[in-house]
Amino acid sequence: MTAEQTAVAAHPSREEQVLLRIEKARARKPKIREERVTLAHGAGGKATQTLVEAVFVDAFRNPALESLDDGALVDVNGGRMVFTTDSYVVSPLFFPGGDIGDLAVNGTVNDLAVCGARPLYLSAGFILEEGFPIADLRRITASMAAAAARAGVQIVTGDTKVVQRGSGDGCYVTTSGVGVLDRELTLGVLSVRPGDAVIVSGPIGEHGITIMIARGELDIEADLTSDTAAIHELVAALLDAVPVHMLRDATRGGVATVLNEVAQAAGTAIVVEESAVPVRPIVNGACELLGLDPLYVACEGRFVAVVDGSYADTAVEVLRRHPLGEGAAVVGRVEADPAGLVLLKTTFGGTRIVDMLVGDPLPRIC
Amino acid sequence: MRFVDEYRDAEKAKRLASQIRELCEPGRKYTFMEVCGGHTHTIYKHGLEDYLPEAVTLVHGPGCPVCVIPMGRVDDAMAIARRPEVIMTSFGDMMRVPGGKGSFLDAKAAGADIRMVYSPLDALKIARTNPDRMVVFMGIGFETTAPSTAMTVLRAAAEGLTNFSVFCNHVTIIPAIKAILDSPDQRLDGFIGPGHVSTVIGCRPYEFIAGTYGKPLVCAGFEPLDILQSIHMLLRQLADGRAEVENQYTRVVPWDGNRRALEVISQVMELRPYFEWRGLGFISRSALRMREAYAAYDAEARFDVPGVRVADPLACQCGEVLKGVLKPWECKVFGTACTPETPIGTCMVSSEGACAAYYNFGRFTRRRLEETSLT
Structure with a gap:
């Protein structure tokens, strides 16, 4: 430290005091201020995090839940199982590259996979709106069956409810899944440490942009399909090859949300190189038009892995051998400081913070 | 991506x-205001200040449309939106802007039919498919968006x-x-002019x-x-002693x-005698209203709005930030x-607002960057 820097540390400037105050405010326990649920509570960003922690974790508190991973690790008669659940309310129900059915199977399989488990059994709950065409339901169940067969899981139990016309959006699906953890793992945010490499398994944002375009609200057409896929084989290949410290699938809220969750929970910084992040030009173009940042756009077949830095190249090599991992890349690294923040080194040559999303990614107006 | 990466x-x-460094006279300080919120967004998104x-010093000006909307107008809009026959349509940025009694997002959660659109023409589409409902478009923005609102009314x-x-x-x-410029505490050396507004007004x-x-612009x-x-270009002008x-x-x-765009605006809209700007107060002849001839398309004429002026919260210093007197962190x-989750002032709402941009992207100061090993 130079003399000037020491002086700065002893007497922080007003700006620095303000920044410290903000960091303290950020670290405070989340509190819900709204009296009603808003759409922001479902967008996957800060509001969702607050709702989950202030309402659900507060009510259900237990060690398996509190890690807030994609699935919970539970002991069953001495065997280690992973248990997870997820609801699907996508609109439209059918979109280029998939439908709510394969999404519901792949999503839950992926939640199990990124916990290191071998997916085994799924349940499927359907909430159907009065008047929903049986033909559409058959189409959805057919793609669920096909996705389950591809993922090597069985759908062994289920439930059906029908609600009045107007009380639902056609069809909602909830799937739960169990898998067995049959390998020794040190997966978990707490194993993340400075020097680790951050890897993304393929081009990001394709599912989110596909859905936005498929809704037909924008007069945009693009030759783009959802990336929905079961990634359990890809994950297994990675876990077999290198010491992995953290795995999470980058769904709602995108890669940026995952990175923020990791940086906050691990108490480290994550520094991302914008130019290294794989994004297809067509996704980039749509994001430019809509004023969105691809880092926040949902994927349904991509994961973020944090691996020991010395194994970064091996990890990418292993991933690229699998068709679902062809676009894998090291996008950044874990640093000690500034703890809890995700920084982006922009292609332009600047640096900025990548924070949690506040609400829905609202398009800018001018 | 072509036409972007370049x-x-x-x-x-x-x-x-x-x-730029060469053009700076030793010992002299330069303060420029980027008027437009779009510029603020670019500056933070790309980390542009790292190059300066x-x-x-860049000061973020009043050119973020949702940032200057006074709370009373938001309340008026919500009073319209809460009417059972109304479908309120709005750009996304507007959804979280707090009025005196919550935001559009809160009103929507409480049952109002408020829909996000990307263009006023989308609002027109909703009107065509819902003939039994009254569709209202929340017109906001500078001369950049006014022509599309006016075009939609004509259509x-x-x-x-x-x-x-x-x-x-x-x-x-x-x-x-x-x-x-007339505010006594401004100390600006020049302006980065708003590009999109200028496509319309020149x-x-x-x-x-x-x-x-x-002052150069x-x-x-x-x-x-x-x-x-x-x-x-601004520094060049100052070095040459020019102001152009x-x-x-x-x-x-x-x-x-x-x-053509200016004609369309003036066909449908006219200047109001005065309008309140959040943080800046009342400014004469600074806003547009619908002309008498288009009263049938004027929500203010069709619905009873409370029209109550709501004072800005005392703690809020958006005005000083908009004028460039305070940096966001000095509020x-x-x-x-x-x-951004609980905005008091509108500068914190839109990603183009000076405060939200600084909070989301810029909080990490240059000096803190230098202290870590990142640069």
Whole structure:
């Protein structure tokens, strides 16, 4: 430290005091201020995090839940199982590259996979709106069956409810899944440490942009399909090859949300190189038009892995051998400081913070 | 991506940055205001300030449309939106802007039918498919968005649609800049001019800024190299002792603007005698309302709005931030009581607002960067 820097540390400037105050405010326990649920509570960003922690974790508190991973690790008669659940309310129900059915199977399989488990059994709950065409339901169940067969899981139990016309959006699906953890793992945010490499398994944002375009609200057409896929084989290949410290699938809220969750929970910084992040030009173009940042756009077949830095190249090599991992890349690294923040080194040559999303990614107006 | 990557070239940025450093007189400080929120967004999104020498400070101006909307107008809009027959349509940015009694998002959660649209024409589409409902479009923005609102009204009239109207909050940029120049505490050396507004109004209306106030203005594009080049052009003028209006954004901005767009605005809308701006107070002839001839499409004429003025919260210093007197972090409530999740002032709402941009992207100061090993 130079003399000037020491002086700065002893007497922080007003700006620095303000920044410290903000960091303290950020670290405070989340509190819900709204009296009603808003759409922001479902967008996957800060509001969702607050709702989950202030309402659900507060009510259900237990060690398996509190890690807030994609699935919970539970002991069953001495065997280690992973248990997870997820609801699907996508609109439209059918979109280029998939439908709510394969999404519901792949999503839950992926939640199990990124916990290191071998997916085994799924349940499927359907909430159907009065008047929903049986033909559409058959189409959805057919793609669920096909996705389950591809993922090597069985759908062994289920439930059906029908609600009045107007009380639902056609069809909602909830799937739960169990898998067995049959390998020794040190997966978990707490194993993340400075020097680790951050890897993304393929081009990001394709599912989110596909859905936005498929809704037909924008007069945009693009030759783009959802990336929905079961990634359990890809994950297994990675876990077999290198010491992995953290795995999470980058769904709602995108890669940026995952990175923020990791940086906050691990108490480290994550520094991302914008130019290294794989994004297809067509996704980039749509994001430019809509004023969105691809880092926040949902994927349904991509994961973020944090691996020991010395194994970064091996990890990418292993991933690229699998068709679902062809676009894998090291996008950044874990640093000690500034703890809890995700920084982006922009292609332009600047640096900025990548924070949690506040609400829905609202398009800018001018 | 073609036509984008060219304007984000790090090598060119480095060259421009060193030319900018050379143009700075030793010991002299330069403060420039980027008027438009789009520029603020670009500056933070790309980390552009990393290229600027200590001597150059950028101040974020009032050109973020949702940031200048007073709370009373938001309450008026919500009073319309809560009527059972109404479908309120709005740009996404507007959804979280707090009025005196919550935001559109809160009103929506409480049962109001409020829908996000990308264009006023989408609102017209909703009106066509819901003939038994009254569709209202929340018109906000500067001369950039006013022509599309006006066009939509003309189209609605041509189609004979009777269930569509506009709640007009469009504002004009020149009176706002003039208010800032007349404010006794401003210490600006020049302006980065709003590129998108200028595609409509052209560069001529800014000439008084150079002529009467002796400050240079450069109309700038929205890519990071555009902004760096504009800063270079401003410094060049100051070094030469000139104060002129220059156009950096020639690929889009014609000197005389877009006559057709201006005609459409003035066909449908006229200047209000005065309008309240959040933080800046009442500014005369600074906003647009619907002309009498289009009263059928004027939500203010069709619905009873409370029209109650709501004072800005006492703790909120958005006005000082908009005028460039305070940096976002100098506001008393910045980052603690006022955050993007719980905005008190509108500068914290839109990603283009000076405070939200600083909170989301810029909080990490240059000095803190240098202390870590990142640079």
